[in-house]
């Protein structure tokens with residue numbers, strides 16, 4: 070799919086909790102086909118300290134309504150500025166960028182594991198898997214109750230399992246400590262979250278010989294393969310997170 | 325219709341807007357966003373004899389009105405370039421310029437010789453100013469003796485147009501520009517990135533894996549403009565200006581200061597269409613101001629003052 074640069078209308082800005090919000094964008098012209106795992110490069114206006122675009126995963130797409138959603142965590146000045154956008158405002162994005170999660174072979178048992186803003190691409194992925202006949206389970210990890218992001222949408226995809234680091238909801242601990250990993254046998258794990266979480270899931274997968282794909286969050290200069298600032302060390306040498314990724318098989322990463 | 329073309333010797337450019345090395349990939353990455361052939365030329369990313377893996381990440385950091393990079397000339401080497409990239413580049417209907425880099429003078433000589441055999445490559449941009457590689461690179465560009473030697477050596481083996489890219493990380497850039505001209509360069513381009521650094525106070529570590537890196541973007545524009553102005557006054561060969569050009573007005577400042585052409589760098593990361601928008605903006609500026617030829621603009625500052 071050809072990449073394009075386009076100004077979209079904000080149709081909704083929904084605050085989920087202190088740190089998270091969802092932007093819904095609507096295209097003036099027909100939005101392009103997107104795949105789960107792909108991202109957009111967002112131009113941030115009105116934040117003088119924010120010079121470069123910011124990479125944000127596609128959270129959800131509704132081709133019928135010609136809209137897409139971004140689930141964003143306030144991490145600094147750029148995302149903070151985005152959190153103040155109102156319906157009617159314009160957002161300039163470059164998209165769709167990057168590769169995508171691969172579709173499993175028929176009949177496989179799949180787990181989606183995510184934490185923090187890493188749960189963003191998993192909704193789109195989950196819907197995509199469902200529409201291709203899979204029944205994924207979803208395992209979400211948060212630091213504490215306050216940080217939990219509303220996950221009703223995920224319940225429509227499959228069974229949702231929850232961990233919090235302080236045990237205030239769901240199982241206590243990290244996602245890799247959730248008992249569902251011991252009771253269910255998964256053929257594939259798709260994971261996105263903070264680096265330590267993805268590394269733990271990668272290690273678990275490799276020990277148990279499970280196919281595992283993660284979506285990396287490297288710093289990016291351009292997002293289109295032009296600057297080589299987003300290098301990731303792999304068994305095939307340095308690759309670009311933005312065009313060769315952001316989704317990588319953990320076997321290829323030198324973690 | 326305003327005239328926008330310019331020449332380096334007998335090499336014709338349909339307009340004076342080029343893209344800067346390392347910021348426009350091989351051009352191909354931008355095909356979805358613009359018609360690359362509309363540009364006066366593209367300078368493709370820095371190439372070396374052997375493949376290079378570049379520096380470990382993190383390789384970039386955002387800084388006030390700019391960015392630091394420490395890519396370190398990651399590229400697949402000349403063999404790969406000739407076989408896999410050149411055939412695509414040869415299809416562009418514009419000047420394709422190759423930015424060459426090395427650790428030793430012999431690397432530059434071999435590279436220049438091989439590029440000389442590629443018919444569709446219009447010129448070499450001799451990079452003696454990359455701050456991100458330990459051996460060579462900037463070392464050549466910040467020492468007068470080695471700058472002279474490498475320019476002379478490449479000139480001796482390369483018949484095409486030779487552009488020497490100057491480092492701003494020197495006390496007097498005009499000295500280096502003069503050396504390039506004396507040694508037979510057809511043009512100089514400036515500036516490469518300024519050596520800088522940034523520290524993450526949260527982790528108390530340098531933002532870049534290499535600690536220091538190259539600063540680009542609007543933050544360096546005043547420095548770049550000053551250097552272009554100084555060099556343009558001192559030389560007779562055409563000067564290609566760059567450093568923080570984000571829009572047509574920025575580019576026009578460089579023309580007024582004496583640049584015959586400009587390169588658009590970091591701006592392409594934020595807007596992949598920046599180069600053509602700048603070209604269009606220059607054209608409308610000239611029309612608005614009643615100029616019929618961009619040459620009337622070049623160095624105008626020096627004529628008035």
Ligand SMILES: Cc1cc2nc3c(=O)[nH]c(=O)nc-3n(C[C@H](O)[C@H](O)[C@H](O)COP(=O)(O)OP(=O)(O)OC[C@H]3O[C@@H](n4cnc5c(N)ncnc54)[C@H](O)[C@@H]3O)c2cc1C
Nearest residue numbers: 123124125126141142144145146147148186189286287315
């Ligand atoms: C492919 C990809 C997809 C992403 N998808 C999402 C998403 O769906 N939702 C979401 O909320 N975030 C996502 N991110 C992370 C998001 O890009 C960063 O949080 C954002 O760029 C921070 O910008 P800022 O100006 O708010 O923060 P800054 O002020 O620039 O930085 C604040 C802090 O965030 C860290 N940071 C900055 N840039 C990044 C980055 N690119 N990745 C990770 N940490 C960073 C900095 O090191 C710093 O500690 C994604 C990143 C990538 C590479």
Ligand SMILES: Cc1cc2nc3c(=O)[nH]c(=O)nc-3n(C[C@H](O)[C@H](O)[C@H](O)COP(=O)(O)O)c2cc1C
Nearest residue numbers: 344345346370393451515516540541567568589590
């Ligand atoms: C990510 C990046 C990579 C670069 N790589 C090269 C390179 O390989 N060779 C070179 O001569 N200059 C390289 N440069 C320098 C640019 O060509 C240009 O001189 C500099 O960025 C200043 O222009 P700007 O402020 O418009 O970006 C690079 C710059 C950036 C930001």
Ligand code: FES
Nearest residue numbers: 290291292297311
């Ligand atoms: S962000 Fe520029 S190459 Fe990946």
